Amino acid sequence: MVKTTKPLLRIFCYLPTPRIWKSTIAARFLDINIELRGTKPTEIKDWLWDFDARPLTKEDKVKLADKTTKGRTGFSIKLYKTASFLATQPYGTIPAAFSPDGKIGIFESNSIMRLVVRLKTKNNTLYGSTPYESSRIDGFLDASLIFARSSQKYLLSINNNSVNKTIRNEAKEAYISYMTGIENALRENKKNGFITSKNITLADICFFCEFSLFYREIIPLNNPKNGINSIINELGPKSFNLSIKHFKKLKKHPYFKIDANKYLSDIEKKLT
Numbered sequence: 001m002v003k004t005t006k007p008l009l010r011i012f013c014y015l016p017t018p019r020i021w022k023s024t025i026a027a028r029f030l031d032i033n034i035e036l037r038g039t040k041p042t043e044i045k046d047w048l049w050d051f052d053a054r055p056l057t058k059e060d061k062v063k064l065a066d067k068t069t070k071g072r073t074g075f076s077i078k079l080y081k082t083a084s085f086l087a088t089q090p091y092g093t094i095p096a097a098f099s100p101d102g103k104i105g106i107f108e109s110n111s112i113m114r115l116v117v118r119l120k121t122k123n124n125t126l127y128g129s130t131p132y133e134s135s136r137i138d139g140f141l142d143a144s145l146i147f148a149r150s151s152q153k154y155l156l157s158i159n160n161n162s163v164n165k166t167i168r169n170e171a172k173e174a175y176i177s178y179m180t181g182i183e184n185a186l187r188e189n190k191k192n193g194f195i196t197s198k199n200i201t202l203a204d205i206c207f208f209c210e211f212s213l214f215y216r217e218i219i220p221l222n223n224p225k226n227g228i229n230s231i232i233n234e235l236g237p238k239s240f241n242l243s244i245k246h247f248k249k250l251k252k253h254p255y256f257k258i259d260a261n262k263y264l265s266d267i268e269k270k271l272t
C-alpha cells in the first residue's frame with residue numbers, strides 16, 4: 001500500500017495470512033493507511049515481538065536468551081516477546097495491532113478489523129448503519145471465532161502431522177455450524193447478495209478470510225491417514241452452495257483480490 005498519509009495503526013504478524021486481510025480489505029474500502037510489519041511464517045520466530053518489531057541479529061539472540069517465552073499456539077519453540085509487547089498484548093499472540101504511539105495493543109483479528117472501520121466515521125457502512133445492524137454483524141464475527149478455534153486446531157494438526165479423527169470431526173462440526181448460519185443469511189438476503197445488508201460489511205470480509213484460511217484443508221495430505229480427508233470435499237460443492245458462490249464472487253472483487261489471489265491460486269495449484 002503506497003500512501004502518503006500517516007498510518008493510523010500498525011500490525012505485526014507473519015505474512016501473508018487471511019487474518020490480516022480482514023484489516024487490509026476493510027482499509028481499502030475506507031482508504032485508511034495501515035503499517036504492516038512482519039515476514040514469512042517460517043521466519044517470524046526470528047523477529048523481536050514488539051511494537052517496534054524487527055528481525056533479530058545473532059547478537060540480539062544471545063543478549064535476549066533469558067527473555068524468551070514458550071510459544072503456545074502454532075509455535076512449539078521459544079519466541080522473543082518483549083515485556084512491553086506482553087504488557088500491551090495480554091494473550092501474546094499475532095496478529096498484534098497497536099495505536100500509532102504503541103501504547104494501546106489491539107488483539108484478535110476480528111477486533112483489529114473493527115478498529116479499522118471505527119477509524120473512519122463518515123461515509124462508512126462496513127460496520128452497518130444502526131446499532132442493530134452493527135450488532136448483527138458482531139453476531140457473525142462472534143460465530144466465526146467459534147469456528148476459527150476448531151479450524152485453527154485442525155489446520156495446525158495438519159501442519160505438524162498430528163491430525164486425527166477427533167480433531168477433524170470437531171472442525172467439521174464447527175464448519176457446518178458456521179456455514180449453516182452464513183448460508184441461511186445469504187438465502188434470506190438473496191436479492192442483495194450479501195450476508196447482512198445491501199452492501200459488503202465486516203460479516204462478508206470476515207467470512208471470506210475465515211473460509212480462505214480453512215480452504216487449504218482441501219490440499220491432499222502428504223502422509224494420508226485413514227479417515228482423514230478434506231471436509232470441504234467430503235461435503236461436496238452442493239452443500240453451502242450460496243456461501244461458496246459468495247466466496248467466489250468476493251474473490252474477484254479488486255479489494256479482495258490483491259490479498260487473496262496468489263494465496264488461493266497456490267492452494268488450487270496443489271490440487272492438480
Ligand SMILES: N[C@@H](CCC(=O)N[C@@H](CS)C(=O)NCC(=O)O)C(=O)O
Pocket residue numbers: 019070071072073074075079092093094095107108109110148
Ligand atoms: N483468534 C486469533 C488467533 C491468534 C493466534 O492464535 N495466533 C498465534 C499464531 S497463529 C500466535 O500468535 N501464537 C503465539 C504463541 O502462542 O505464543 C486471531 O484471529 O487473531
